[in-house]
Amino acid sequence: MTRNVIIFVEHKAGHTRKVTFELATEARALADQIGGRALAVALGNGASTVAQALGKYPLDEIHISEDPDVDRFLLDPTVDYLEAVARSAGPSIVLVGNTMMGRDVAGRIAARLQAGLTSDVTGIRVEGARVECIAPKLGGNTITTCAFKEAPYGVVTIRPNAFAAASLETGAQVVQIAKPAGKSYALTIEAEVEEASDEMGLEEAPVVIAGGRGLGGPEPFDTLLKPLAQALGGTVGASRAAADAGWVPYSLQIGQTGKVVSPQLYLCAGISGAIQHKVGMQTAGTIVAINKDGSVPIGEFADLLVVGDAFKILPELTQLVQESKAAHA
């Protein structure tokens, strides 16, 4: 069966999230293998700005709507628009980022389209006519390959940082989506409040600098971790202990009851690496830990464990990184 590939674009007022470019690149590769078109759906305030940014990626069509309802009501208009594009495109694989927003969209659209859902996918392959999705499961301890059975639609959530983003100008056509008729929306977004200044979501950051109980309080997250994260182009994360202590919001918590991250570099200070934390970060590319104690569990699965004082090492490291970046700029 020929199927198209549709990506759901995540953006904030026209600022496109990194995972979207990863989806766009994979959409092209997959569409070429299954003989369909690669489409994007961008909705809400800033969608036309997003369409411009996506013009640098190998898509066939970018479907947009700047309907204010998308930002005024929670998710329902978004799912309606996405469904409209999917129905008009016909049989398709829908790719969505495995992010807080993406998980909601994916579950909803899968039910709407009577589609199977594969989650947290890090690889896609096509075997004959079947699309197979590879995903780490059970806290990253096993790798599961899951295939869509014969059905018109399939929905996939893609783990950020798992696919490379490669730009390639193709001049995708921008299409306006007609407003789905006869809909009413039940959940109103009354206000939007920013708590973290970072634009980058924890799950899609290529570099995560995380802190734990060993940091002793909230200040080091701002004074030690953040400057290093900024120097390395990443963001700050935390262990559960740090979130439970109220040092950082729960949205930064990594682990069993928090977020699962797979950055290229995971560097942590004052985190012992108990299993509840491990399952949230063990699929990172490189893991570096700084700890006063050389016998902490993280030594069993990190790549480098530096035994020393994070309070002294981190500022020095930040400076080295900044100097190196400046020299190469």
Place this chain on the structure above:
Amino acid sequence: MKIVVTVKLVPDTNAVKRIDPATKRLVRTGVETVINPFDEYAIEAALALKEKLGGDTTVTIFTMAAESGKEVVRKALAMGADDAVMLSDAGLEGSDVWASAYAMAQALKKIGFDLIICGALAEDGNTGGLPNALSEYLGVPALTNARHIEISDAKVKAQRETDSGYQVVTGALPMLMTVTMAVGEPRYASLKGIMGAKRKTTAVMALSELGLEKAVGTGGAKTEVVEIAARPARGKARVEEAADGPAGAKIIFDFLKERKLL
């Protein structure tokens, strides 16, 4: 008000897990089954609402699981839930997200609810799609990642966590909600709660009671597992002692260069 909390029974995170190569399913024997940790927060949120709202507010635990999970469900009752319903049927085995959500939705319609509260994620699959799919099948709005929940006169106001902060969202019952850890640490069962749980009812529901129009279980699933492999374990770390700050920084800096991360 009738609150129903959906609970998934999952293998304990701390246990070594293994997947049966023949059935491609998790081997649950010998591994302690627990309430999905995210769902404990959903139970906590429901019990806190019950305390706040008082009156005729009740909390029902709902799970789709084998009857052997009854003991685990009892823990939720001991925490303070009023009763429980289990959808237990061999015909559900092999259900994927789609089939599970469909079967659960039919059961929840039968149970009845004003508010459904779910955990934000299932710990064993990192899926998070199920509550959203449920809301579609039930035709109720889904207020996801909620905290600071206020309900009065069937009107709901809550903060919805986003990656960078939160949104203030309002709506009306009936609805489905997923909650984050910010709703508060799940309470421990008191001795009184544990004793009382023995007298609370756990009803068992079979598929035949639901009058399903679509197939569930392996036959109804839209996806199938074709392969399962153990992920190669990471090796032990290179351990380096840092004499002082600059020495430690140099070790890490050189390592990042070596790995081409700089």
